[in-house]
Amino acid sequence: MRTVFTPLHALHAPATEFFRGERVPCFEKVDRARYVHEALVARGHRVDAPEVDSRPVLPQVHGERYLAFLESAWARWLALDPANAERQPFPSTWPIRTLRADREPSEFSAQLGVYSMDNGTPICAGTWDAAKAGADAAATAARWVSQGERAAFVATRPPGHHAGPDFMGGYCFLNNAAVAAQALRNAGAARVAVLDVDYHHGNGTQAIFYERADVQFVSLHGDPRTEFPFFLGHADEVGAGAGQGFNLNLPLPAGALADAWFDALAAGMARIRAFGAEALVVSLGLDTFEHDPISKFKLSSDDFLRLGERVASLDLPTVFVLEGGYAVEALGQNAVNVLDGFES
Ligand code: SP5
Numbered sequence: 001m002r003t004v005f006t007p008l009h010a011l012h013a014p015a016t017e018f019f020r021g022e023r024v025p026c027f028e029k030v031d032r033a034r035y036v037h038e039a040l041v042a043r044g045h046r047v048d049a050p051e052v053d054s055r056p057v058l059p060q061v062h063g064e065r066y067l068a069f070l071e072s073a074w075a076r077w078l079a080l081d082p083a084n085a086e087r088q089p090f091p092s093t094w095p096i097r098t099l100r101a102d103r104e105p106s107e108f109s110a111q112l113g114v115y116s117m118d119n120g121t122p123i124c125a126g127t128w129d130a131a132k133a134g135a136d137a138a139a140t141a142a143r144w145v146s147q148g149e150r151a152a153f154v155a156t157r158p159p160g161h162h163a164g165p166d167f168m169g170g171y172c173f174l175n176n177a178a179v180a181a182q183a184l185r186n187a188g189a190a191r192v193a194v195l196d197v198d199y200h201h202g203n204g205t206q207a208i209f210y211e212r213a214d215v216q217f218v219s220l221h222g223d224p225r226t227e228f229p230f231f232l233g234h235a236d237e238v239g240a241g242a243g244q245g246f247n248l249n250l251p252l253p254a255g256a257l258a259d260a261w262f263d264a265l266a267a268g269m270a271r272i273r274a275f276g277a278e279a280l281v282v283s284l285g286l287d288t289f290e291h292d293p294i295s296k297f298k299l300s301s302d303d304f305l306r307l308g309e310r311v312a313s314l315d316l317p318t319v320f321v322l323e324g325g326y327a328v329e330a331l332g333q334n335a336v337n338v339l340d341g342f343e344s
């Protein structure tokens, strides 16, 4: 399969995140993409650099103010205090119920609260450049597929599916899957389906397309009653306005086994067929793996071959976008199993 990878992902290398009140090393590590890249090369997949600028697509899926904030965030953090170069900004105040997000504060740390859904998504000096390179990679894969490639894989980090129209969160900054879906639309696909198989609900992707009838969002994920992102991903979220009926959430209990997961996949795929999608984006999180350190589904490495086979049966031009997956040493094998299953 044609794949797109850039070493610029390594510019996003924050040191720590908060976990149970402590700072711990980030789960979303630079090594994730290194392992995936190594496995792609070892198993004979063609790897190219991004060759499309995603800038024209970004404002179609994110707000301009959010984009401007994200691009300038590190410089503004440094402007507060040069010693901040050795520290990471985290939000500490959020405009939740009764507070106003429409009056954007001028203070950087307050804006950080406006544009973040959690305090688990650290920014560092290279975050914008890495995230932008990842979005470029997604736009590149979409172009290849719209020009006739059967499928392409975006081997990128940081991930994207928690990033909403105007906020970051869940280790995500720019929504790469949304960029790919929008780029496929721009290239002429009338209807695009996004199938999100990450352990966590893709709240950002859902929010971006929630009122649209041209992009269907279908997600399998840990039940938000117990699993991050907690505040979206329930089965009663079906889309709104023109988008009503084009959003399908299939939450499964933490601990769900592979058989239940594949049954839900079949239900999601039936809806994609009924929608009449002309192209498919797969938000390929591999944190459904049985040994993932932060997730609770039980898929084996062989199950990822099966996943690839099942997705191929939709017979659609397909862009795979890497999302989560924190069992780092197994990530390359598991990701490439999906691609090899797809091509088998
Ligand atoms: C893209 C993606 O997979 N983002 C996930 C973000 C999850 N952030 C919250 C992590 C909280 C970890 N809770 C772990 C419990 C382990 N016992």
Ligand code: ZN
Residues within 6 Å of the ligand: 198, 199, 200, 285, 287, 323, 324, 325
């Ligand atoms: Zn995830």
